[in-house]
Amino acid sequence: MTTTDSRVTASPYAWLRPVAVTAALLLLGYGVLRLIGGLDGPRDRSAWPWMVGHTLFLFGIVAFGAVIVGLHSLLRATSPRLGVLDDVAAVAGLVGATAFVWVILGDLFPRFADAVATPDLVLLGGPALFELGVLTLLVRTAVARLLPAWAPILVLVGFGSIAVNLDLLPIGAALVLAGLVPLGRH
Structure with missing residues (x-):
């Protein structure tokens, strides 16, 4: 917030922190529902925890896409010296987010998965590009x-724990959340 003519005006990036926190909370919700869905044996793709969890994951990745765009814009406005690096990171993050969305849509809608094959490169490279970009x-x-x-x-550390074992998703998401909460406070 800045003061101008005795009026308080909000930063054009004030939306970034709530969206980042929401993205991490959606990831946390997915992780918790994933654990709940696996408590009674193998995960059933038609069970509500799996469906709701994947839907939360989808919305979380879309929110992370908005965070990538917001961070890129913030950096361009405040520190344009390394613009090319920021551009490459944003593109990598958005390509990775798109790959995640593709895979999640294939999980949620089997007909989509049947109609549009998912290359191994999307499965392997997508998460890496997303994490590297962010x-x-x-x-x-x-x-x-x-x-x-x-x-x-x-x-x-949060992303790393998720990569090590998907059962650590709630812990990893909590660490990601803790890392994103300070956005916009400085």
């Missing part, structure tokens, strides 16, 4: 002193 933008945001230095580290 982390690069968060590190750049921390370097610009718009985020504490520890925040990207928490997000990295």
